[in-house]
Amino acid sequence: MAKNLTKQKDDYSKWYNELVIKADLAENSGVRGCMVIKPYGFSIWEKMQAELDRKFKETGHQNAYFPLLIPKSYFSKEASHVEGFAKECAVVTHYRLKNDENGNIIVDPDAKLEEELIIRPTSETIIWDTYKRWIQSYRDLPLLINQWVNVVRWEMRTRLFLRTTEFLWQEGHTAHATKEEAIAETEQMLNIYADFAENYMAMPVIKGLKTENERFAGALETYCIEALMQDGKSLQAGTSHFLGQNFAKAFDVKFATKDGKLEYVWATSWGVSTRLIGALIMTHSDDNGLVLPPNLAPDQVVIIPIYQDKEQFEAVSKVAKEVMEELRAKGLRVKFDDRDTHKPGWKFNEYELKGVPVRLALGPRDIENGTLELVRRDTLEKELIARELVVDIVVALMDEIQKNLFKKAQKFRAENTTEVSSYNEFKDVLKTKGGFILAHWDGTNETEEKIKKETKATIRCIPIDAKKEEGKCIVTGKFSNRKVLFAKAY
Amino acid sequence: MAKNLTKQKDDYSKWYNELVIKADLAENSGVRGCMVIKPYGFSIWEKMQAELDRKFKETGHQNAYFPLLIPKSYFSKEASHVEGFAKECAVVTHYRLKNDENGNIIVDPDAKLEEELIIRPTSETIIWDTYKRWIQSYRDLPLLINQWVNVVRWEMRTRLFLRTTEFLWQEGHTAHATKEEAIAETEQMLNIYADFAENYMAMPVIKGLKTENERFAGALETYCIEALMQDGKSLQAGTSHFLGQNFAKAFDVKFATKDGKLEYVWATSWGVSTRLIGALIMTHSDDNGLVLPPNLAPDQVVIIPIYQDKEQFEAVSKVAKEVMEELRAKGLRVKFDDRDTHKPGWKFNEYELKGVPVRLALGPRDIENGTLELVRRDTLEKELIARELVVDIVVALMDEIQKNLFKKAQKFRAENTTEVSSYNEFKDVLKTKGGFILAHWDGTNETEEKIKKETKATIRCIPIDAKKEEGKCIVTGKFSNRKVLFAKAY
Numbered sequence: 001m002a003k004n005l006t007k008q009k010d011d012y013s014k015w016y017n018e019l020v021i022k023a024d025l026a027e028n029s030g031v032r033g034c035m036v037i038k039p040y041g042f043s044i045w046e047k048m049q050a051e052l053d054r055k056f057k058e059t060g061h062q063n064a065y066f067p068l069l070i071p072k073s074y075f076s077k078e079a080s081h082v083e084g085f086a087k088e089c090a091v092v093t094h095y096r097l098k099n100d101e102n103g104n105i106i107v108d109p110d111a112k113l114e115e116e117l118i119i120r121p122t123s124e125t126i127i128w129d130t131y132k133r134w135i136q137s138y139r140d141l142p143l144l145i146n147q148w149v150n151v152v153r154w155e156m157r158t159r160l161f162l163r164t165t166e167f168l169w170q171e172g173h174t175a176h177a178t179k180e181e182a183i184a185e186t187e188q189m190l191n192i193y194a195d196f197a198e199n200y201m202a203m204p205v206i207k208g209l210k211t212e213n214e215r216f217a218g219a220l221e222t223y224c225i226e227a228l229m230q231d232g233k234s235l236q237a238g239t240s241h242f243l244g245q246n247f248a249k250a251f252d253v254k255f256a257t258k259d260g261k262l263e264y265v266w267a268t269s270w271g272v273s274t275r276l277i278g279a280l281i282m283t284h285s286d287d288n289g290l291v292l293p294p295n296l297a298p299d300q301v302v303i304i305p306i307y308q309d310k311e312q313f314e315a316v317s318k319v320a321k322e323v324m325e326e327l328r329a330k331g332l333r334v335k336f337d338d339r340d341t342h343k344p345g346w347k348f349n350e351y352e353l354k355g356v357p358v359r360l361a362l363g364p365r366d367i368e369n370g371t372l373e374l375v376r377r378d379t380l381e382k383e384l385i386a387r388e389l390v391v392d393i394v395v396a397l398m399d400e401i402q403k404n405l406f407k408k409a410q411k412f413r414a415e416n417t418t419e420v421s422s423y424n425e426f427k428d429v430l431k432t433k434g435g436f437i438l439a440h441w442d443g444t445n446e447t448e449e450k451i452k453k454e455t456k457a458t459i460r461c462i463p464i465d466a467k468k469e470e471g472k473c474i475v476t477g478k479f480s481n482r483k484v485l486f487a488k489a490y
Numbered sequence: 491m492a493k494n495l496t497k498q499k500d501d502y503s504k505w506y507n508e509l510v511i512k513a514d515l516a517e518n519s520g521v522r523g524c525m526v527i528k529p530y531g532f533s534i535w536e537k538m539q540a541e542l543d544r545k546f547k548e549t550g551h552q553n554a555y556f557p558l559l560i561p562k563s564y565f566s567k568e569a570s571h572v573e574g575f576a577k578e579c580a581v582v583t584h585y586r587l588k589n590d591e592n593g594n595i596i597v598d599p600d601a602k603l604e605e606e607l608i609i610r611p612t613s614e615t616i617i618w619d620t621y622k623r624w625i626q627s628y629r630d631l632p633l634l635i636n637q638w639v640n641v642v643r644w645e646m647r648t649r650l651f652l653r654t655t656e657f658l659w660q661e662g663h664t665a666h667a668t669k670e671e672a673i674a675e676t677e678q679m680l681n682i683y684a685d686f687a688e689n690y691m692a693m694p695v696i697k698g699l700k701t702e703n704e705r706f707a708g709a710l711e712t713y714c715i716e717a718l719m720q721d722g723k724s725l726q727a728g729t730s731h732f733l734g735q736n737f738a739k740a741f742d743v744k745f746a747t748k749d750g751k752l753e754y755v756w757a758t759s760w761g762v763s764t765r766l767i768g769a770l771i772m773t774h775s776d777d778n779g780l781v782l783p784p785n786l787a788p789d790q791v792v793i794i795p796i797y798q799d800k801e802q803f804e805a806v807s808k809v810a811k812e813v814m815e816e817l818r819a820k821g822l823r824v825k826f827d828d829r830d831t832h833k834p835g836w837k838f839n840e841y842e843l844k845g846v847p848v849r850l851a852l853g854p855r856d857i858e859n860g861t862l863e864l865v866r867r868d869t870l871e872k873e874l875i876a877r878e879l880v881v882d883i884v885v886a887l888m889d890e891i892q893k894n895l896f897k898k899a900q901k902f903r904a905e906n907t908t909e910v911s912s913y914n915e916f917k918d919v920l921k922t923k924g925g926f927i928l929a930h931w932d933g934t935n936e937t938e939e940k941i942k943k944e945t946k947a948t949i950r951c952i953p954i955d956a957k958k959e960e961g962k963c964i965v966t967g968k969f970s971n972r973k974v975l976f977a978k979a980y
Contacts, residue, residue: 039552062529
């Protein structure tokens with residue numbers, strides 16, 4: 001398999017698109033802006049789902065399923081929400097097709113819906129319409145629910161995984177008796193996302209708060225995790241919203257307290273999507289293809305036999321299968337690629353492109369010498385190892401590669417984060433280097449908009465862990481008590 | 491919790507609807523025909539998914555994801571398919587809303603799609619449009635893919651789980667080099683469904699072939715599993731279709747054979763849906779509520795503490811938690827319900843309603859005597875058991891209850907399956923008893939239609955395992971070489 005990938009430095013965006021296709025992750029479909037997630041890409045998503053779902057359940061959340069289709073009128077109930085979401089959406093207006101006189105299939109004009117239905121862009125409205133029936137008393141709280149579903153947002157410019165008209169995600173929607181509890185939930189879920197990003201995706205993230213401009217439509221506060229991609233742009237990898245009582249008021253959801261009073265419920269919502277696969281790609285991959293952290297790799301180890309004839313194949317296969325079984329017994333995901341339809345060189349390229357963390361190869365000479373050839377994907381280092389040490393070495397490597405990828409990404413981020421003290425410096429850094437920029441900001445929408453308009457950089461977040469430091473806004477010179485995080489963003 | 495369930499014998503249909511609501515499985519949403527699957531109902535679906543997904547992967551299938559929205563023109567490509575599916579469907583015609591002069595939200599007439607999009611009722615067309623790009627050579631075959639998704643079919647009369655406008659399902663779509671291989675796949679998947687139904691759902695099924703009338707639109711042969719519900723109606727619980735080369739021809743999917751010839755690909759598709767939850771309910775449940783087989787019960791055991799004061803609560807809780815840990819160590823799903831918001835009697839009713847297979851209760855006297863009270867849901871038998879035997883007894887009960895439910899359902903089916911030799915007898919059995927009826931049929935559409943029209947019974951399937959026996963069609967007296975299975979159906 002010839003890779004022929006565009007080089008990152010020549011055209012990062014082209015490199016990305018080619019990689020997604022060639023590594024068999026996803027492709028465009030015949031439907032504008034909608035992707036097909038191929039089995040290899042989907043298996044990465046399944047790994048992500050499994051771990052996130054485990055974390056959600058561990059913290060008391062349950063899965064459920066709410067309708068795909070939402071009556072148009074539901075969106076009007078929360079004023080700011082409709083502005084943010086009801087505009088670019090897929091609208092179902094009819095429920096039947098028929099043959100016209102020429103035998104062509106047309107929409108049946110007699111089957112027009114009385115009220116149009118919107119394909120969910122997010123489910124706050126339909127869920128809060130339901131919660132009204134589920135919540136009467138403090139005994140019904142907290143209500144901690146998540147769903148794994150598809151959503152549709154009509155996007156004009158789409159890119160595989162990063163921005164597609166339809167995508168897969170999970171959306172958590174919780175209801176609480178108190179403001180404090182809802183805020184604690186919002187923060188807990190942000191921390192779960194950050195933990196997952198760092199320990200599973202090996203992707204360092206900055207936890208922060210969105211500015212009012214960038215807040216979720218209907219939220220009082222949006223928390224996010226932001227990650228720096230290899231091309232110096234930021235990617236919002238997950239959000240957790242404190243919704244206050246906005247949706248409870250819009251859908252009239254009250255509960256009886258222990259004292260018998262009626263109060264509005266406090267809400268949160270939080271989500272991550274298949275966009276994470278885009279983030280994973282742009283954090284670790286290289287000119288040879290995908291690089292996957294062992295914790296999310298569908299295959300952690302691939303074993304490739306080298307042989308000339310049937311006799312050699314059998315001798316090599318015997319050892320390969322023993323190694324596979326030993327590694328599997330340690331809980332590793334191991335594939336033995338004994339297909340005779342492709343040559344070893346083709347397979348080497350293929351698994352490099354697909355980012356398998358460790359590749360083992362063995363031929364007749366290895367059998368004689370009691371060795372195997374090991375190549376780790378993150379560094380492409382090759383070494384000959386002893387047969388009897390293979391399990392120990394590979395098991396240890398899983399951990400080492402996972403950590404190395406995180407450290408590498410952390411180092412990259414550190415090198416590409418710049419603190420600036422003037423607007424000129426800000427613009428200069430953006431132009432020459434990109435990356436994260438920390439700068440003082442006066443806290444106003446106007447300044448934020450001005451910077452965005454002039455530089456295309458936006459405030460990614462107000463970092464939660466930022467040290468308090470007094471200073472002056474780089475644009476207006478007004479007082480600021482901490483630096484915020486700017487970048488151009490996906 | 492007062493159950494107040496309608497009795498099965500008084501109104502089975504009402505009993506069903508009430509049970510679904512009261513056991514917290516699902517409810518109707520504000521969107522016509524679309525249900526909300528509540529956490530308890532969804533957790534049963536998750537158990538079903540996990541086991542089926544395991545079986546699919548074990549037999550070499552991979553998951554993927556294909557778009558929700560399908561261009562209208564795709565449906566026209568396979569002539570019989572469009573007749574079966576493109577009629578009652580949700581049609582997306584616009585991609586934007588806007589505010590009108592009065593501030594109301596309306597569909598933006600300027601945002602009309604050039605070609606309407608259909609929300610998938612099933613995905614053969616979009617998938618075969620994709621397979622055209624994926625399949626070139628025999629090396630690409632077999633292609634064994636499944637997806638777990640939502641689908642929409644516009645239904646006029648809906649019932650929770652049994653028939654809803656939107657439902658969840660899995661749909662497998664495979665491509666093969668030969669007819670034999672495709673038929674073997676179709677049969678393999680039917681057997682997987684049957685095995686799952688019998689060993690996980692404890693629901694006996696008849697495997698068979700659909701008649702031409704009842705075949706999937708676009709299939710050469712539809713295999714199905716049919717189960718008898720408690721009210722004497724049949725429920726189609728899963729289907730597996732041999733599609734021949736119909737979709738390969740419609741979407742022009744050819745592959746190069748080893749000899750370099752170009753041939754059309756052979757196809758199958760197969761699916762089960764959230765309808766299985768309806769089948770599960772109507773196979774085992776009773777006037778006290780749901781009865782769940784241990785293999786699919788979200789909670790297999792619930793432990794309920796009985797106490798008057800804090801001291802008693804602590805003593806009882808200590809033992810309850812020990813028991814819980816011991817049972818969990820055996821791999822059982824155990825819940826200790828120590829909520830102080832509800833009384834024991836309420837909890838007993840609640841878990842009966844929710845079908846938890848085994849309920850353990852213990853109070854201060856049990857602590858003194860070293861006992862626990864055990865009630866099994868399938869028989870409602872109550873016994874006092876010794877503390878030290880609880881693990882052995884409960885572990886053994888899981889297996890026993892699973893088998894007992896299957897045996898009971900099998901017995902019910904045997905008692906409600908009647909072989910008839912005349913049309914009068916046929917009509918008489920249908921009227922007085924219902925259930926499965928085995929009768930000779932001449933193999934023609936006309937006779938099948940006549941019987942359907944006159945009795946509302948349909949041919950559920952031509953059983954695969956039926957013994958060959960010559961006879962005469964009960965309607966026309968023409969020759970028949972085996973009896974087929976009739977019933978009224980969901």
